[in-house]
Amino acid sequence: MNTALTIAGSDSSGGAGIQADIKTMTMNGVYAMSAITSLTAQNTVGVTGIYNVTPEFLAQELDAVFSDIRPDAVKIGMLSDAGLIRVSGEKLQQYGAKHIVLDPVMVATSGARLLAEEAVTVLVKVLLPLAELVTPNIPEAEVLSGGSIKSKEDMERAAETIAAHYGCHVLLKGGHSVSDANDFLYEQGKGRWFKGERIENPNTHGTGCTLSSAIAANLAKGYSLEDSVGRAKEYLSGALSAMLDLGAGSGPMNHAFALTGKFSD
Numbered sequence: 081m082n083t084a085l086t087i088a089g090s091d092s093s094g095g096a097g098i099q100a101d102i103k104t105m106t107m108n109g110v111y112a113m114s115a116i117t118s119l120t121a122q123n124t125v126g127v128t129g130i131y132n133v134t135p136e137f138l139a140q141e142l143d144a145v146f147s148d149i150r151p152d153a154v155k156i157g158m159l160s161d162a163g164l165i166r167v168s169g170e171k172l173q174q175y176g177a178k179h180i181v182l183d184p185v186m187v188a189t190s191g192a193r194l195l196a197e198e199a200v201t202v203l204v205k206v207l208l209p210l211a212e213l214v215t216p217n218i219p220e221a222e223v224l225s226g227g228s229i230k231s232k233e234d235m236e237r238a239a240e241t242i243a244a245h246y247g248c249h250v251l252l253k254g255g256h257s258v259s260d261a262n263d264f265l266y267e268q269g270k271g272r273w274f275k276g277e278r279i280e281n282p283n284t285h286g287t288g289c290t291l292s293s294a295i296a297a298n299l300a301k302g303y304s305l306e307d308s309v310g311r312a313k314e315y316l317s318g319a320l321s322a323m324l325d326l327g328a329g330s331g332p333m334n335h336a337f338a339l340t341g342k343f344s345d
């Protein structure tokens with residue numbers, strides 16, 4: 081069986097973070113493992129507490145995983161401070177980790193900061209060069225590329241700038257754009273749009289976590305990057321279309337129905 085590891089924070093409401101990642105990887109047919117970076121007290125309305133593990137403990141988690149069941153792909157989500165980022169980089173290099181998908185989580189949908197502002201430069205320096213793919217949303221891509229994004233052309237330019245600077249492929253997610261939900265993949269000098277119809281569902285808690293985990297799961301199974309993104313986008317649209325409506329704020333998606341009528345392997 082193919083295996084995948086998520087390095088991310090726990091979301092007590094189960095919609096984002098580690099919980100979304102494990103559901104997604106499992107539904108996409110790979111064995112999921114986790115290295116938890118932080119515990120968040122969180123629900124659909126907001127984040128009320130953040131309790132980080134120490135860098136030493138994260139190192140222990142990563143040693144335990146890599147020395148026993150080697151992941152075929154790694155997804156990285158919430159890493160809230162520079163120490164946790166550095167230790168992740170060191171361990172991923174030490175073990176020669178393959179197929180690293182980096183979701184540069186900075187701010188939760190509910191508005192809470194999940195990455196210390198001063199740690200952004202460390203994330204960029206340490207983890208972007210190790211990643212096969214980075215999956216910023218529009219605000220994150222503005223930070224990474226240093227320019228504002230208002231149009232499709234701006235998205236294309238920003239993805240190209242990030243790829244050129246850090247030597248990784250870029251999937252710039254369009255969930256925050258006003259019209260459609262099209263994502264732009266820039267891979268080896270070549271750009272491709274992945275079309276997504278905007279689904280009228282305000283419950284988008286964890287969409288970024290889900291997309292990056294589904295990409296990692298498909299890379300773990302041996303699909304190309306382009307196919308992995310296509311399949312992940314289909315999975316996400318399925319989970320969002322199931323129209324689960326839980327909690328008072330932006331609620332989680334329904335993973336159990338994400339694959340209905342879709343690929344069956």
Ligand SMILES: Nc1ncnc2c1ncn2[C@@H]1O[C@H](COP(=O)(O)OP(=O)(O)OP(=O)(O)O)[C@@H](O)[C@H]1O
Pocket residue numbers: 096187188189216217218253254255256261262263276277278279280281284285286287288289291313316317320
């Ligand atoms: N209403 C929607 N309908 C269809 N697809 C959507 C919708 N909202 C987001 N998506 C898709 O979800 C994925 C995540 O995109 P988004 O830009 O929202 O990332 P994000 O902000 O990192 O997510 P998160 O909400 O987890 O922070 C992308 O593939 C995007 O196109």
Ligand SMILES: Cc1ncc(COP(=O)(O)O)c(N)n1
Pocket residue numbers: 088089090091096097098120122157158185187188189190194284285286287288289
């Ligand atoms: C532990 C954790 N990781 C990531 C997110 C981002 O997801 P979202 O932007 O959908 O809130 C989150 N809210 N919590």
